[in-house]
Structure formats: C-alpha cells, structure tokens
Amino acid sequence: MNTNMASRQEVSFTVNGEPHTVSVFPMERLLDVLRNELGLTGAKEGCGEGECGSCSVLMNGELVNSCLVPVLQAQGATLCTIEGLAGENSLHPIQQAFLKCGGAQCGICTPGMVMATVQLLRRHPSPTLEQVREGLGGNLCRCTGYSRIFNAVLEAAGQQT
Amino acid sequence: MQTRVVGAPVPRKEGVAKLTGQARYIDDLSLPGMIFGATVRSSIARGAIEEVRFGEGIPWHEFTIVTAKDIPGRNVVALILNDQPCLADGFVNHPEEPILLLAHPDRHVLASAVAAVKITYKASPSVHTIEESERRDVIIWGEDNIFKSFRMEKGDVDQAWKDAAWIVEGEYHTGAQEQLYIEPNGVIAQAGLDGSLTVWGSMQCPFYMHKALVAITGLPPENVRVIQSETGGAFGGKEEYPSILAGHAALLAMKSGRPVKMIYDRMEDMAATTKRHPSRTRHRTAVSADGKLLAAEIEFVTDGGAYATLSSTVLSRGTIHAGGPYNWPNIRVTSKSYATNTPPHGAFRGFGAPQSLFAMERHMDVVAKTIGMAPDEFRRRNLLRQGMSTATNQVIRDPIVMDKMLERALELTDYHAKTSRFAEQNTKSSQKKGLGIAAFLHGSGFTGSGERYLNSLVGVEATATGGLRVLVSSTEFGQGTNTILCQIAAETLGLEYEDVCIAQVDTSTCPNSGPTVASRTAMIIGKIVQTAALQMKQTLIESGLLQPTGGRAEFLAACQAYRKQFGELKSYSRYEAAPNIFWNDETYSGEAYPAYAWAVYVAEVTVDTLTYSVTLDDFVALQEIGKVLHPVLAGGQIEGGVAQAIGYALYEKVIWKDGRMINNQMTNYIMPTAVDLPPIRVYFEEVPYQYGPYGAKGIGELPMDGPAPAILNAVAQATGVEFHSIPLLPEDIFRGLTAQPERPPEPLEVALAAKGSQ
Numbered sequence: 001m002n003t004n005m006a007s008r009q010e011v012s013f014t015v016n017g018e019p020h021t022v023s024v025f026p027m028e029r030l031l032d033v034l035r036n037e038l039g040l041t042g043a044k045e046g047c048g049e050g051e052c053g054s055c056s057v058l059m060n061g062e063l064v065n066s067c068l069v070p071v072l073q074a075q076g077a078t079l080c081t082i083e084g085l086a087g088e089n090s091l092h093p094i095q096q097a098f099l100k101c102g103g104a105q106c107g108i109c110t111p112g113m114v115m116a117t118v119q120l121l122r123r124h125p126s127p128t129l130e131q132v133r134e135g136l137g138g139n140l141c142r143c144t145g146y147s148r149i150f151n152a153v154l155e156a157a158g159q160q161t
Numbered sequence: 162m163q164t165r166v167v168g169a170p171v172p173r174k175e176g177v178a179k180l181t182g183q184a185r186y187i188d189d190l191s192l193p194g195m196i197f198g199a200t201v202r203s204s205i206a207r208g209a210i211e212e213v214r215f216g217e218g219i220p221w222h223e224f225t226i227v228t229a230k231d232i233p234g235r236n237v238v239a240l241i242l243n244d245q246p247c248l249a250d251g252f253v254n255h256p257e258e259p260i261l262l263l264a265h266p267d268r269h270v271l272a273s274a275v276a277a278v279k280i281t282y283k284a285s286p287s288v289h290t291i292e293e294s295e296r297r298d299v300i301i302w303g304e305d306n307i308f309k310s311f312r313m314e315k316g317d318v319d320q321a322w323k324d325a326a327w328i329v330e331g332e333y334h335t336g337a338q339e340q341l342y343i344e345p346n347g348v349i350a351q352a353g354l355d356g357s358l359t360v361w362g363s364m365q366c367p368f369y370m371h372k373a374l375v376a377i378t379g380l381p382p383e384n385v386r387v388i389q390s391e392t393g394g395a396f397g398g399k400e401e402y403p404s405i406l407a408g409h410a411a412l413l414a415m416k417s418g419r420p421v422k423m424i425y426d427r428m429e430d431m432a433a434t435t436k437r438h439p440s441r442t443r444h445r446t447a448v449s450a451d452g453k454l455l456a457a458e459i460e461f462v463t464d465g466g467a468y469a470t471l472s473s474t475v476l477s478r479g480t481i482h483a484g485g486p487y488n489w490p491n492i493r494v495t496s497k498s499y500a501t502n503t504p505p506h507g508a509f510r511g512f513g514a515p516q517s518l519f520a521m522e523r524h525m526d527v528v529a530k531t532i533g534m535a536p537d538e539f540r541r542r543n544l545l546r547q548g549m550s551t552a553t554n555q556v557i558r559d560p561i562v563m564d565k566m567l568e569r570a571l572e573l574t575d576y577h578a579k580t581s582r583f584a585e586q587n588t589k590s591s592q593k594k595g596l597g598i599a600a601f602l603h604g605s606g607f608t609g610s611g612e613r614y615l616n617s618l619v620g621v622e623a624t625a626t627g628g629l630r631v632l633v634s635s636t637e638f639g640q641g642t643n644t645i646l647c648q649i650a651a652e653t654l655g656l657e658y659e660d661v662c663i664a665q666v667d668t669s670t671c672p673n674s675g676p677t678v679a680s681r682t683a684m685i686i687g688k689i690v691q692t693a694a695l696q697m698k699q700t701l702i703e704s705g706l707l708q709p710t711g712g713r714a715e716f717l718a719a720c721q722a723y724r725k726q727f728g729e730l731k732s733y734s735r736y737e738a739a740p741n742i743f744w745n746d747e748t749y750s751g752e753a754y755p756a757y758a759w760a761v762y763v764a765e766v767t768v769d770t771l772t773y774s775v776t777l778d779d780f781v782a783l784q785e786i787g788k789v790l791h792p793v794l795a796g797g798q799i800e801g802g803v804a805q806a807i808g809y810a811l812y813e814k815v816i817w818k819d820g821r822m823i824n825n826q827m828t829n830y831i832m833p834t835a836v837d838l839p840p841i842r843v844y845f846e847e848v849p850y851q852y853g854p855y856g857a858k859g860i861g862e863l864p865m866d867g868p869a870p871a872i873l874n875a876v877a878q879a880t881g882v883e884f885h886s887i888p889l890l891p892e893d894i895f896r897g898l899t900a901q902p903e904r905p906p907e908p909l910e911v912a913l914a915a916k917g918s919q
Contacts, residue, residue: 043182045426048427095177105639107178108342137836142801146804150835
C-alpha cells in the first residue's frame with residue numbers, strides 16, 4: 001500500500017484515557033498508528049489479515065483487529081490497548097490470572113488474548129468453558145494449546161479451575 | 162530429593178513484561194536513522210538468471226541495492242555443508258530463493274519496488290517430490306540427489322523372516338508442516354564505521370547466526386555481535402533460517418551505512434522459510450505366532466528441499482526413532498534425504514521423529530489388526546524394558562515405566578469398555594467413535610557425539626545489585642528457559658527464585674551454550690548451570706568468605722564481599738558427558754542419546770460419516786520426563802505440543818505448486834483454534850534421571866511425536882478403514898470411506914500376512 005498517494009489528515013481519539021491527535025494517512029492501519037506514531041507496541045502484527053488476533057484492541061468497548069481498521073474509523077473513538085490495562089503498581093486481575101495459570105508462553109499473542117478476555121468477561125462475567133472457547137476463537141496461540149489460557153480466563157472470572 | 166524452588170510453580174521470569182505489552186520483540190525496536198529492507202525472490206523453481214531489470218516508475222537512486230556481488234565474505238549460509246548461498250548468484254534452485262535485496266527509509270514503498278524488479282530466467286527441469294528425486298531423471302544436487310543416507314542394523318534381519326508367523330508391510334506418508342510461530346522472522350542489523358556489526362533478532366541460536374555472519378561478511382568474529390530480542394515462538398523455525406535473514410540485513414546495513422530492519426510479513430514467512438520435512442516410510446515386519454516382534458526392515462526417506470541445511474541431522478533423529486519404543490531382536494533401518502526444488506525444509510519440533518514415529522505407531526496398529534491382536538496387548542508384548550537394548554544397541558539402564566503408563570492410559574480413558582461400546586454403537590450410527598493409542602520415546606539432547614562436539618559453556622555471575630545472574634546463549638521463546646535455569650541456580654545455592662535473573666542473550670557477553678534445540682536445555686544446560694553454581698560456591702568457600710554451612714544471606718553477602726575484593730565473581734562450567742556414553746558414527750550404534758523421555762497417548766475421536774470430519778472428544782497424554790522442573794510450564798509444553806500435533810494430523814496441509822507453497826496465509830493454512838481442541842489431559846510419571854539437574858530430562862519435542870498416530874489409529878478403529886497419510890482431511894476420509902466396494906483390491910498387509918502364516 002503506497003500511502004504517499006493520499007494526503008495526511010488529523011485524526012483524534014482517546015487511547016488508554018489520554019487524548020491524542022495524529023497527522024496520518026486516512027487509510028493507514030490503526031495498528032501502525034498505535035505502534036509507530038504513539039509507540040504503543042503491545043499490539044502485534046501476526047498475519048495482517050485479521051486471522052490471528054494478535055493486534056486486538058478495544059475500540060469503543062468492542063474488540064477489533066487493529067490491522068483491519070483504517071485509522072480514519074477511529075476518529076473520536078475511545079481505544080484501550082494492553083498498555084492501559086495494568087494499574088501503576090499492580091497487574092489487572094486478568095493479567096495476574098494469565099501469569100499464575102501459564103496463559104502466556106512466547107507472549108506474542110498475549111496482548112491480544114488478554115484484550116479478548118477483557119471483552120469476553122464483560123459479556124459473560126461467569127463464562128462457561130464453551131463461552132470462553134467461543135470468545136477466544138478469533139485469537140490464535142501456537143504455544144499453549146489454549147488449555148492454560150482457558151484456566152486463566154476462568155480464574156480471572158473468579159471460578160476455581 | 163526434596164526441593165524448594167525446583168518443582169514449584171514460580172512465575173515466568175519475563176511473564177509480567179509479556180502480559181503488560183512491555184516485552185520488546187524485534188518489530189517493537191527502532192534505531193535512529195533506521196531504514197527497511199526487503200527481498201527480491203525467485204519466481205521459478207530452477208534455472209539460470211539471465212537478466213535483472215529495474216522497472217520504470219521507481220526512484221531507484223533512493224534505494225540501497227545488494228546483489229551477490231556485494232558480499233564481502235563467502236556467499237554461503239554457514240551451517241553444515243555450506244551449500245546454500247546467501248543470495249543466488251546466476252542460478253536459482255527453488256521458488257522464493259533470495260536473489261537481490263532492497264532497502265529504503267519508507268517501509269511502505271518496498272513492496273512496489275520489489276515487484277518492479279524484473280528478472281528473466283532460463284528455466285531448467287525441476288524436481289518436486291521424493292519419488293521424482295529418487296528416479297534421478299533430473300539431477301539437481303550432487304551426483305544422485307541424496308543429501309545424506311544412513312544404515313542402522315541390529316541382529317540378523319535377513320535370517321529372521323523364515324521364523325515369522327506373519328510378515329506385514331505398510332507404507333506411510335507425512336506432509337510438510339509450517340511452524341507458524343505467531344511472530345514472523347525479523348532482524349535489525351547495524352554496521353559501525355569501525356568494522357563492527359551488531360544484529361538483533363528473533364531467533365533460537367545466536368551462535369549459529371554469529372557463525373553465518375562471520376562467513377558472509379568476512380569480519381573478524383570478535384567484531385560481530387548477535388543479540389536475541391524477545392522471540393514470539395520458534396518451534397525449530399528459528400533455528401537455522403534467521404541466519405540467512407541476518408546475512409541479508411547485514412549486507413544492506415554495511416552498504417547503506419544505516420541500521421536496517423527486515424521483518425517478513427506472514428505470506429513471505431510462510432512461502433520462503435523452512436517447514437517440517439515431508440516423509441515416506443516403508444515397513445516390513447516379522448511377527449511370531451504369539452505376537453512378538455521378530456524383525457523390522459524400515460526404509461525412511463525425507464524431502465529435504467533444495468539445499469542440504471539441516472536435513473542430515475533431521476534424518477538422523479528420524480532414523481534412530483524409527484523403531485519406536487519396542488524391543489527388536491533384529492532391525493535394519495535405511496534412510497535417505499532427497500533434494501527437491503522446494504525451499505529447504507528444516508528444523509521443527511521433533512526433528513524427524515514425528516515422521517518416523519507416525520509410521521511406526523500407525524504400522525503397529527495395522528500389524529495388530531492383521532494378526533488379530535488388540536493394539537494395547539500387541540504393544541504390551543513388545544515394549545522395551547529396563548536392560549533391553551534399542552535399535553542402536555543402546556542398553557536402557559534406567560527404569561522404564563511404559564507398562565505402567567500404558568495401563569494407566571487405558572484406565573483413564575476407560576479404553577476397553579469404550580472400545581466394546583463403540584464397536585456396537587458404530588454399526589447403528591453415522592457418528593463413528595474410536596480410540597487410538599500411540600507409544601513412543603524421544604531422545605534428549607544432541608544425537609550421538611553431538612553434545613561432545615558442542616562442548617557447551619555456561620556461566621553464573623554475582624550482580625552488582627546483590628543477586629545472581631545466569632549467563633547462557635540458551636534462548637527463551639516461550640518454553641520457559643529463563644525460568645527453569647533460574648530455578649536450578651536458586652535451588653543449587655539455597656537462594657530464592659527472585660535472587661536469580663538471566664542475562665539477555667548476547668554473543669559478546671554470554672558464553673556459547675550451544676543451540677536451543679533438541680530438548681537439550683533443561684537436561685544438558687540445566688545440569689551445567691548446576692555445576693557452575695556449585696563451583697561458584699566452592700570459590701567463595703575457598704576464598705574464606707563463606708562457610709560451607711552458610712545459608713542464603715551468608716552466600717549473598719559473600720558474593721558482595723568477593724566482588725568488592727576482586728572486582729567480579731563469575732563461574733563458568735563446561736559440558737561433561739554422563740558416564741557410559743559411547744557412540745559409533747560408522748555403525749550408527751551405541752548411546753544415541755544420554756536419556757529418553759517416554760510416553761503413551763490415547764486419542765478418542767468421532768468421525769462424522771455425513772460430513773467426513775473428525776472431532777477429538779478426549780486426549781490423554783502420559784509421559785515420563787524425569788523430574789518435572791516446573792509443573793505449569795511442563796504442562797504447557799505438553800498441551801502446546803499436542804495441539805500442534807493435532808494440527809499436523811488433521812488440519813495443516815501445505816499445498817504445493819511447482820515447489821511453491823500456495824496457501825501461504827493463515828486464512829487458508831489452518832491451525833487449531835480455541836474451539837477446535839479437545840480437553841488435553843496431561844499426566845507425568847517422575848523417574849529422576851541421575852545425570853540431569855534434579856533428575857530432569859528433555860520435554861519440549863516429545864508431545865509432537867505421538868498425537869498424529871494416536872488420532873489416525875482412533876479413526877481406523879472408528880471407521881474400520883486404515884489411513885496411512887497425514888494430514889488427514891475430510892476429503893481424504895471421504896475418499897477412504899467411499900472407495901468402490903465391489904472387488905476391493907486385497908490389502909497388501911493381509912496378502913502378506915496370509916502368505917507368512919502358511
């Protein structure tokens with residue numbers, strides 16, 4: 001994609017509670033803007049076509065593949081990335097559960113997987129295993145075989161695993 | 162032995178960084194003035210490069226362009242035979258072979274520039290399958306298309322056939338498999354005006370990369386530095402491949418004078434980098450009237466791709482594992498790796514063993530069925546037991562608990578009751594259910610004399626902040642290297658886990674502890690960490706700064722006192738072979754591996770005879786890996802390996818066209834998702850290995866070996882149809898179940914069995 005063909009324009013949105021205005025090409029991928037303009041490199045590119053979910057972030061509370069979102073669509077949006085999840089001195093309960101249960105191995109899918117879990121637990125605060133499988137169905141992990149990720153999600157939901 | 166830190170579920174060392182998005186992978190790093198590199202690749206399988214034209218519409222003066230002519234050192238990717246060029250020079254041997262490199266400050270203009278380089282070829286005949294290569298109508302490598310062959314023999318195979326009640330033959334095939342680490346390959350190279358070169362990257366083997374960079378650049382070894390960035394999965398796919406990529410980035414950096422980042426996108430990574438070797442295995446087996454294995458003749462062949470790379474060592478491990486965990490009085494294994502005009506196949510978790518063990522374990526069920534014996538009973542009668550010898554004549558001195566694991570697996574899966582129930586229900590239902598067993602082993606560490614050649618060096622040092630640091634080139638890419646090595650050091654010295662950290666792997670500051678492959682890190686490197694730690698303690702005692710009975714506080718204080726007095730406190734230790742390890746490379750006999758991990762897996766499947774799909778209902782994995790160093794990490798290794806092997810068996814098919822992978826996207830190369838996998842029930846038996854750290858053996862590759870044959874054995878039990886190839890997709894099952902019923906050809910196995918029983 002040759003982004004030099006278009007002219008830059010200003011796009012404003014809120015990321016992890018902070019307002020940002022960036023001068024970008026309208027069809028630039030939200031993923032690239034987060035990573036390259038804002039230095040938020042937690043979201044990863046695994047496939048660039050919306051299959052792997054490693055670039056998952058929350059946009060207006062909805063889980064999106066940021067590699068498929070043209071940045072113009074984020075105008076006025078509220079975004080949450082993995083960098084915005086932990087408190088200053090403490091991990092988010094979901095992160096804590098992933099750490100305890102072994103939900104992260106190589107870690108490359110982890111930011112996306114954690115963000116998918118945030119949305120999953122908002123929709124189903126006490127999910128069944130089937131709901132967990134379904135909720136994480138768009139996030140690929142090659143290391144874990146998912147079992148320990150499921151354990152982590154259930155642990156975070158306060159269910160003993 | 163009671164342990165405090167070893168065996169405890171301590172948090173992963175780099176876990177918090179990974180969970181908060183702070184871990185820095187290669188594409189998260191940036192250097193001032195950095196530009197971006199891309200690769201122009203061959204569009205044909207084999208032929209001469211006649212002309213390279215730089216097309217219209219691209220400001221070529223803005224680009225750094227590198228060809229083979231720009232290579233200051235040798236145009237090879239130094240590994241074993243050094244037959245692979247870093248950049249094709251006048252001739253290409255596979256699709257996607259790198260020919261020319263481009264770099265530009267704007268990442269986004271590279272794709273159109275790569276497309277604008279027009280290359281004219283004079284195509285030569287090419288070879289794309291094992292069968293084409295072994296026919297030798299076209300010679301594409303050496304004199305006979307053979308990268309490597311082995312012959313391994315025990316007993317007198319030729320004399321054994323006459324005593325057989327049954328002789329059963331079978332042929333088995335496995336396809337290529339993509340490692341599909343979620344982080345694609347990537348590096349950053351920076352060349353200094355002083356003749357220095359630094360490469361950061363996603364990799365398993367920094368010293369392999371270092372060796373390759375020295376050869377390509379011609380720089381003195383001390384000028385070249387390799388640093389591992391956080392690595393987002395590897396599975397063998399980042400063992401040898403990153404060396405060529407690092408070479409490319411280094412050439413661009415040296416020519417441009419700027420740091421160069423090269424990151425493959427998913428399509429390029431899948432099309433151009435290594436995969437698991439496709440294989441074909443032929444078995445001929447003699448069995449006595451009471452179901453004892455008398456002899457095996459096994460022919461194991463692999464498709465190595467266009468260059469030799471690691472094919473010889475993959476073939477070696479596949480050859481040694483070809484007879485499985487059984488007591489063979491007589492066995493002959495011959496093996497060959499053939500050249501084809503395909504990107505070189507390479508390392509992938511299991512390293513040849515998943516291929517030959519698929520054949521062995523599928524064949525065991527075929528033989529059992531032929532002789533009318535239950536698959537579990539047939540295995541029980543033939544399992545290796547303590548004191549017996551393997552196919553390489555290696556006497557197993559340690560206890561083997563395969564019998565126990567087999568019985569427990571049958572209990573846990575309710576095998577016998579379910580098998581009977583399914584047999585009855587399957588006649589009345591379109592949903593056919595079945596159970597399948599696989600019994601197998603996996604050697605820990607490098608094969609044969611390999612560990613002696615590697616001669617790994619490991620260090621520990623006292624840090625300025627009052628703790629201890631482990632120094633190794635053993636890399637973390639998800640398996641837990643950082644965590645287990647710190648656990649071992651802490652346990653050894655009576656420290657807390659938090660007292661010990663591990664250095665970022667950097668060839669300028671870390672000793673060469675060899676490659677991070679071959680299930681060697683826990684057992685081999687872990688042991689050397691233990692020795693180095695003990696030596697450090699000895700140094701402190703000898704210096705008079707520590708009493709032999711001193712505890713944690715005294716030890717840490719002594720470290721600081723020593724540092725104050727002498728400046729630094731470092732202790733290095735080298736690999737020492739366990740006693741009674743002898744290997745003969747000529748006869749391929751002896752102690753192939755210092756120790757083996759053992760396993761019995763059972764898969765339960767439903768085959769839907771309306772859609773021809775397979776659903777896994779249950780998966781039980783029992784293994785003996787010595788001492789479990791970390792229960793959460795070990796469980797995760799097994800589950801992840803089983804999941805990857807389920808993909809190998811049922812989902813992951815590389816589709817080739819003239820030597821090129823054409824489904825090189827996650828959209829059309831299908832790996833298991835969260836909704837596809839069964840519950841994976843993992844159990845460990847612990848038989849501590851005397852020469853491993855706290856009794857640990859290797860674990861990482863083992864779970865890749867067994868699931869595929871267990872699943873296909875279950876499908877055979879469910880459907881009554883024998884399938885001999887993976888991946889097994891619904892269309893294959895459709896073909897198998899709908900084959901013309903009238904005048905079916907008599908199966909070869911049955912024909913030979915009948916002949917043998919006369």
